[in-house]
Amino acid sequence: MNQSEIQQQLADQRRGRYVRVSDVDRRQLIDAYKKGEDFIALARKLNIKRSTARSILRTFIDEGRVSAKQRAGTRLRFITEEEAEMIREMKRRHPLITIGQIQMRLQRTSTRVLSKASISRILTNSIRLGKRAKRSGEDGDDGQDEMTETMGNGQDELMQLSSDEGTGEGIYIDDEIDEEEEDDDDDEETRITETNAPLQNLDDFQRFMLRKTSINGDESIGNEGAAWSTKEQYDDNGYAGYDSENEDELSEIDENETKSLVDPTLNMSLLPIPINEKPAISIENDNWGVKSEPVCVFVNRNFDSSDSEQPATIDEETTKRMLNTQSTANRRIKTCPICGETNFSRLSHHLTVAHNLNREESLTLLAYSDRNNNHSSIPIVSSSSPKNLDKSPQQTPITINTNNQQITPAGLSPNGNDLENPDHPTIIKTSSSVEDQQSANSLSADGKKRLLCPRCNTWVLNLTDHLIKKHHLVSKQERLPFLRLARNRSLMINVDKPSTNSFLINSNEQHIIPTAVNKKYQNIIKKYRKKFVNTYPSSSSIHETPAPPPPATNSNQNLLTTNNNNNSLKQNSISKNTNTNKDISVHHKFEQRLSVFRQQFAVTVAMQNSLMQQMELLQRSFVCIEEEWNDMKKEIVESIS
DNA sequence: GGTTAATTAACTGGTTCCCC
DNA sequence: GGGGAACCAGTTAATTAACC
Numbered sequence: 001m002n003q004s005e006i007q008q009q010l011a012d013q014r015r016g017r018y019v020r021v022s023d024v025d026r027r028q029l030i031d032a033y034k035k036g037e038d039f040i041a042l043a044r045k046l047n048i049k050r051s052t053a054r055s056i057l058r059t060f061i062d063e064g065r066v067s068a069k070q071r072a073g074t075r076l077r078f079i080t081e082e083e084a085e086m087i088r089e090m091k092r093r094h095p096l097i098t099i100g101q102i103q104m105r106l107q108r109t110s111t112r113v114l115s116k117a118s119i120s121r122i123l124t125n126s127i128r129l130g131k132r133a134k135r136s137g138e139d140g141d142d143g144q145d146e147m148t149e150t151m152g153n154g155q156d157e158l159m160q161l162s163s164d165e166g167t168g169e170g171i172y173i174d175d176e177i178d179e180e181e182e183d184d185d186d187d188e189e190t191r192i193t194e195t196n197a198p199l200q201n202l203d204d205f206q207r208f209m210l211r212k213t214s215i216n217g218d219e220s221i222g223n224e225g226a227a228w229s230t231k232e233q234y235d236d237n238g239y240a241g242y243d244s245e246n247e248d249e250l251s252e253i254d255e256n257e258t259k260s261l262v263d264p265t266l267n268m269s270l271l272p273i274p275i276n277e278k279p280a281i282s283i284e285n286d287n288w289g290v291k292s293e294p295v296c297v298f299v300n301r302n303f304d305s306s307d308s309e310q311p312a313t314i315d316e317e318t319t320k321r322m323l324n325t326q327s328t329a330n331r332r333i334k335t336c337p338i339c340g341e342t343n344f345s346r347l348s349h350h351l352t353v354a355h356n357l358n359r360e361e362s363l364t365l366l367a368y369s370d371r372n373n374n375h376s377s378i379p380i381v382s383s384s385s386p387k388n389l390d391k392s393p394q395q396t397p398i399t400i401n402t403n404n405q406q407i408t409p410a411g412l413s414p415n416g417n418d419l420e421n422p423d424h425p426t427i428i429k430t431s432s433s434v435e436d437q438q439s440a441n442s443l444s445a446d447g448k449k450r451l452l453c454p455r456c457n458t459w460v461l462n463l464t465d466h467l468i469k470k471h472h473l474v475s476k477q478e479r480l481p482f483l484r485l486a487r488n489r490s491l492m493i494n495v496d497k498p499s500t501n502s503f504l505i506n507s508n509e510q511h512i513i514p515t516a517v518n519k520k521y522q523n524i525i526k527k528y529r530k531k532f533v534n535t536y537p538s539s540s541s542i543h544e545t546p547a548p549p550p551p552a553t554n555s556n557q558n559l560l561t562t563n564n565n566n567n568s569l570k571q572n573s574i575s576k577n578t579n580t581n582k583d584i585s586v587h588h589k590f591e592q593r594l595s596v597f598r599q600q601f602a603v604t605v606a607m608q609n610s611l612m613q614q615m616e617l618l619q620r621s622f623v624c625i626e627e628e629w630n631d632m633k634k635e636i637v638e639s640i641s
Numbered sequence: 642g643g644t645t646a647a648t649t650a651a652c653t654g655g656t657t658c659c660c661c
Numbered sequence: 662g663g664g665g666a667a668c669c670a671g672t673t674a675a676t677t678a679a680c681c
Contacts, residue, residue, distance in 0.1 A: 018649045018676055040642090052676055054643075059675090069674055 021048055021056060023067045029053050030060050087119060 025046050032039040043053035059065055090102055102119050 020650075020675065049677055050642090051644095051678070055675070055677095 020068060021046075021052060026056050026066055026068070029056050030066060033057050033060075 025048060028046065029039050029042060029048070032042045039053055039057065040050055043050060048056075059068075087102055
């Protein structure tokens with residue numbers, strides 16, 4: 001080992017091998033080069049390798065950059081100290097916030113797509129960040145350098161369009177969104193400056209958390225719904241709700257259509273809405289291409305289309321929907337499908353007590369009977385609709401009414417036309433909502449089950465793959481809400497279907513299309529008619545000739561009203577009635593309990609639907625923000641380029 | 642002096658494991 | 662099951678040494 005090697009080793013020990021040259025030394029080298037001095041000698045003096053010095057000068061000549069770039073990973077980016085501090089501040093202010101929430105927030109408010117590991121490193125200070133930022137602070141030309149980087153590295157570094165020299169602070173594009181958002185809502189909000197960008201970003205995050213807390217909080221549904229029905233539905237701090245953003249964005253579109261698009265009441269149909277605030281009528285097909293339209297258009301409502309033109313309150317609508325098969329039906333004269341008796345004020349009671357039907361069977365018959373006895377209240381779907389169902393629903397614009405139900409296109413036969421169609425005078429297909437149609441579409445022609453993408457309203461075989469490829473939701477955490485939403489909706493469709501949907505009813509009960517529900521209905525009828533016949537042999541004529549009996553006149557409110565066409569049955573019923581007078585009180589008690597149970601069930605279903613509505617609204621808001629952000633990002637990229 | 646390949650540091654995302 | 666930390670693999674820029 002000669003003297004030079006020893007000196008080299010000593011120099012390396014002093015400086016260390018592969019230790020990055022400080023920006024001060026780099027600056028000295030460049031200054032020497034500019035002055036025409038021997039920079040090699042200076043490099044030797046500074047214990048910098050000749051090649052290194054030349055490399056530094058080459059970088060300066062080629063790129064005009066003094067400081068060194070970061071050594072980044074796959075996606076060239078770096079985390080400034082301000083960003084790290086912002087993340088730390090999030091954690092300080094919201095100790096319960098998770099890394100995943102921070103990650104999602106960063107992704108929504110900026111171009112940052114930091115991994116949870118990186119965020120965790122920041123929070124634990126295990127990441128050696130700040131070198132870059134510190135150098136930026138030390139080097140006065142770094143502002144220019146970073147601008148050069150920004151211009152060259154693409155949109156990942158758009159967040160740092162420019163920075164104050166020596167501060168390393170950048171402009172956060174997401175804050176500009178906030179600025180617009182707040183300006184749109186309230187002029188009192190001052191515009192955001194570059195220097196308070198991180199703080200503003202933090203404020204935005206806090207608003208996000210506030211909204212989330214408000215939505216998921218313990219507020220009563222009624223109050224929450226009332227709040228949501230207002231324009232600034234999320235605003236607890238004077239910030240505008242997302243709907244106002246949409247309104248502004250859609251100002252160029254037809255005003256009515258715009259209102260229909262962004263009116264939150266349209267989406268909160270389960271929540272109380274003032275009567276005078278009549279929701280928009282429909283969403284036209286033309287609006288489906290509007291960029292700021294909420295991507296998620298949920299059309300799976302269970303409301304009757306007949307209610308769409310009535311400015312009824314949602315509570316009324318909900319109650320009507322929930323209790324339609326019970327209270328409404330009970331007020332009408334009905335005919336028991338088993339024994340053929342009529343004039344039941346409470347057919348359900350009759351079915352339960354007289355025929356010993358369980359609840360499910362009773363409800364099935366009630367639902368069937370209710371529709372059969374009250375066609376006028378049945379939402380009628382054109383017979384041409386099934387043809388539409390066969391079509392691929394992907395990317396198909398759907399016109400929906402106030403209740404987010406699909407409106408039949410003008411080219412197809414409108415509702416009720418089938419009643420007037422002499423070719424099909426008797427067949428009435430009832431479907432309480434488009435949900436039925438979509439659920440039918442969940443099994444496409446190829447027999448494969450599809451899910452409806454909540455973001456683009458597209459039926460896809462593989463929703464995960466669709467979210468990744470089309471919506472670029474790379475992380476599982478981003479996809480999970482949409483997957484859950486799609487699955488829950490699919491599940492709800494399947495749950496609701498047997499009890500309320502897909503009735504194909506012949507008006508005279510002669511040509512019942514054998515759907516599963518109808519089969520179930522027929523089975524129940526057969527089962528209990530058989531029992532009925534066995535119990536009352538003479539009543540066999542009822543099964544054979546179920547002629548409508550005259551109104552019962554039994555003042556004692558017999559549970560089994562006699563059929564005038566069958567005297568023996570009448571006698572048996574009367575005798576049975578006399579023998580079971582003491583059971584009436586028991587029946588009344590049972591009826592009361594049943595009524596309470598139905599009310600509780602209705603409340604539970606209403607609460608469930610309300611929660612689903614909230615979830616959908618939240619998802620929609622997220623999507624709107626993301627879409628707006630993407631649009632703005634594109635505009636900025638275009639303006640820069 | 643200039644160029645280039647190898648090496649190293651810095652940084653990232655993904656995965657796994659552990660804990661609650 | 663979700664969150665966080667640790668570990669691993671990959672990428673990029675800087676640094677270095679070797680070569681011409």
